[in-house]
Amino acid sequence: MEGAWRKVRRALGLRLCVHAPRVGGCERRAPAGVGGCRRDVAVTVAASAAEGESGPITPADALRRSTSRGRSSSSSKGKCAICFATMRSGHGQALFTAECSHMFHFQCISSNVKHGNYVCPVCRAKWKEIPCRSLSSNSPAGRIGINQRSPQQDPLMALNRQVPNRRRDARRLRTPEPADYNDDEPLQHKEAFDNLNFGSSRTAGISSYPEFLAVPQSSSIDGFDILIHVKAPTASPDHVTVSLANESSVRSTSRAPVDLITVLDVSGSMAGTKLALLKLSMGFVVQHLGPSDRLSVIAFSSTARRLFPLRRMSHHGRQQALQKINSLGAGGGTNIADALKKAMKVIEDRSYKNSVCSIVLLSDGQDSYNISSNVQGTSADHRPLVPSSIINDERNMVPLHAFGFGADHDSDTLHSIAEASGGTFSFIEDEGVMQDAFAQCIGGLLSVAVREMRLSMECVDPGVQLCSIRCGSYPSKVARDGRNGSVDIGHLYADEERDILLAVTIPKSREQTSLLRVACAYRDPVTNETIKIQGDEVKIKRPTSIVSEPVSIEVDRERNRIQAANSIESARAAAERGTLSEAVTILEDCRRVLSESFASQSGDRLCMALDAELREMQERMANRQLYEASGRAYMLSGLSSHSWQRATARGDSTDSTTLVYSYQTPSMVHMLQDSQNHSWRSLMQGNSPLSRQ
Template identity: 30%
Template sequence: MDDRTPRPYASSDEDFEMVPDANGTSNTKDTLTLTAAAELSHVAPACARATMACNITAAASEGKRRPDVDVVVVMDRSGSMEAERKLELCKETTELLIEQLRPSDRFGLVSFDHRVKTNTALVSASSDVARAVKSLRPGGTTNLSGGLFAGLGLLSAAPAAERIRAVLLLTDGLANAGITEEQPLIAATKSLLDGTSTGLYTFGYGSDHNASLLQSIAGAAGDGKGSYYFIETAEKVVGAFADCLGGLLSVAAQNVVVEVKASAGRIARVRREGATRVDDRTWTVPLGDVFEEEQRDVLVEVELLGSASVEVSFALRYVDAANGRVSHATATASVAVDAAKAQTAVPDNHVTEQRARLDTADALLSARECADRRDIAGARRVLESQKAKIAALKVAAVTGSLVERLAHDLAVVLEGLANEDAYRARGRQWMTSKMMGHQMQRCMEDSDSDEEETMPRLMGSVGRARNVYRNTSKKSSKAAMMRGMSARRPSAPQPTSRAPASFTLLGLVV
């Protein structure tokens, strides 16, 4: 296979379901490619552990027809949504979202205050469903659980063959009707999601919502199946919805699973949410959906237990979203114990970078726990320490984009820890969204297409701290929705992204 696409690691076996051309060579690019590497090829005898990793990279669509999508919007219409035209802005944005769907896509709408109403069942996206959105009016308190369960029910009641399915839940407040406690709410949500392919995306509007609860609700769908967005101000509504929709319209693979096996020693830890131990040398890692151009990295820490060498194999299995076929790939990485060679072994830059990503996500979680205990100073110490470690990384000059983003996000969150008021207003929400984004390697914010030009330069680099998880589809989706908003309201802000003036929507054949 002649594939010159740069890859982080070396691959041992990446050919699967290839279609040969007349000359007997492949003209089909793999939807996902799998590579693997050890952080260090050789370690000293005194070293008890070694780290191996695999990388999964999704290709761009290259004109493939995307699968149909089912989208259910669950919208808070409680009384607080009347303030600052929040409900009106969310209605306008939902109408713009509908305009980006094609006739074979389906849309459903559920709204809630203390009552829950199915405003439209899951039907073909059309002007009729847009009228249902326009009819929403603000009401009473917030039965978040009732609205969520009704939205999930709309999808479970409709056929789902080969469709991308998602619920988008938006609220500006705390759950104060229905199930209000986090543990039973998450348990019920997981039960409703069990056995489905449904994604769950939550949007917290303003400073009064429970960011941790919305993160947990989105996380109930599993890795790669959900996101939490913090909508701090009115102008962020369109960008957040567009970012989410752009992902849904660019799903490359579903039901992605990696099986990890070690030839010797013991797998001590797999650094990925949802990873499950089978035995001492075998783990499975579900990764859910992967969007076009996204990457997934799985870091495996192995205890050597006196072994002279250890090989870790990674077996990838997924459903190709474009054709519904099950595809496979394998790759291996190994480490050997050798005192002399260990002295000159050079760390793999990509593995080091991914370790920094995971350490940053862990630091954000620890800092949030400190701040929730009203230990703002302790939270700042945790993040300042991690920021210093990021600044000291030697890989920054080589693979700077992610490292710079980590430094940028730590700086942003530290601004939200200026004091307790700042933490309650935005710090906790920023921390939660950025932590989840780095854990999943997915963009979960309205970013870059508008703000890239104004982002500060970090760490002395000439580059800017762009969101490295944001794919072309997300950028194009925002550009299209911003143009739609401008057409509705000439005073609306214009997109400043470098998306082409004319393009096939999201780079797909529709």
């Protein structure tokens, strides 16, 4: 008898509904439906334990055994086939209807399937979808496809099952957020860097390319193009990132430390695999931040909450961050504005400031609280989503890099937010590359080599005037008299390059003409030292007769890129008007013009990549449904990449053919390779940082 009771207690420990075995001729009875199981099923469980049977016994197992002993199971309409209690909606119990049309209490059937029983207890039909509460913490009746893998074999399911649903406890124990977010952790002590050589002999470089090297003396030209090429310093040899395989390699580096605020969508649509991949991606980010970097996480659904203040990613800080991230559950609506306001409050209220600061926003849905509805095709109003501090401070903007996930996200909104802040918009079409997209972005943020760069140009010859500056979304100014101008480039990652196309007026002249002087000034993000660089004067020869001279391939290449970007914008506008055929024609015409250019006929790789990009966009405009699902987001991500000349993730991969020229830097490529080497392999082997929590 003692052994029987021990096994009954073991069954109770598994949260099965059982009743005690008979003692002294007395049997305890319970009314039907109490505890979620029928009396005869409970007795079968207890009897099986007394007989010495091993392994967990579910109520459905007991039901089958009791049926085999001659007891008839009721399958009357309106009763659960497991507990035989009445099933009525609105009576406080969740219901589950299987593919075979049999209905059960969710509590009863979930106990059945959690031990691997994926068949209907009534008709024995095999299920393709099963009730699984661990993948939908917000819904009591979530479903997941079996995919011929048990939860123990599926790493994403295992990741979600590691942290129990503690929403009720969290709601009870959660302390209210402070009125001011000035509780950020102090920066790493300066003494920790005293023995490191932060100085670098590397500086940014400036190159100039006139459209032609010679212009006849008798010619005056309006709109003579000059390309200004700027390249940031190369990453230092001792630049080290955190390795997932060897955390002991973490040490301070010569790069600038970062304050990073990640704003994560945990609305109901993120439940399941999406949330698991988000946790995995954030685990990768956390592990690659160094002890001088600080991280704060804002999670949002119907409302936003700060998971923790800006905290240095020391060993202890990383462990706490991973625990908070891993405890996230999904549920509710999508309130992007509330999340961004909290993110900006974290930045504005911080007591200490690292030299580099950025926001990363990920969402898979549309804001359901703050955007004005479209009326007769007019554009939605995105202004309520963007904090005024992002728009009003051009010189000290905090770039917000937005990631749109899946086919249902609002790419227009996310692109507008990113554009207003000086950040990029990326389109993650395939959920499997979410971590790669994050890795590429983080690879750039952890290699900032230039801050507050301003490029200035001044006309030299009295007859030369500056007509225009083509620099994408970067703020630029041209003086009224056309004698000088400037471009605010802001911060650059190590090895990043920028191309600025100027147009000037050239007068007639009998002598060599000096057109421009170009210079730039920026701050070193590590030493905060102001560095000034003077470029060479741009000069052209003035022969007496016309000479046959090819156009500069550098200038022609940049003109092709600008023309492609303008065509993409025009095609998008046509598509939004509902004329997809016109949009496709615009892109086709641009491809034809590019193919006839000097750079293209010289075999330029950029022209080949531009053609592939435009062709991909044409294919995504084959019909309205395809355009709505992926074409719009793909085009907006491309526009974001071209306007800032910075890498974005596009489509289903960060390594597609159209991204040959994707502005990726060596640091981005290195981080992307690290992500691809450590994502699924680490998770399958149990080496993922989140799998260790």
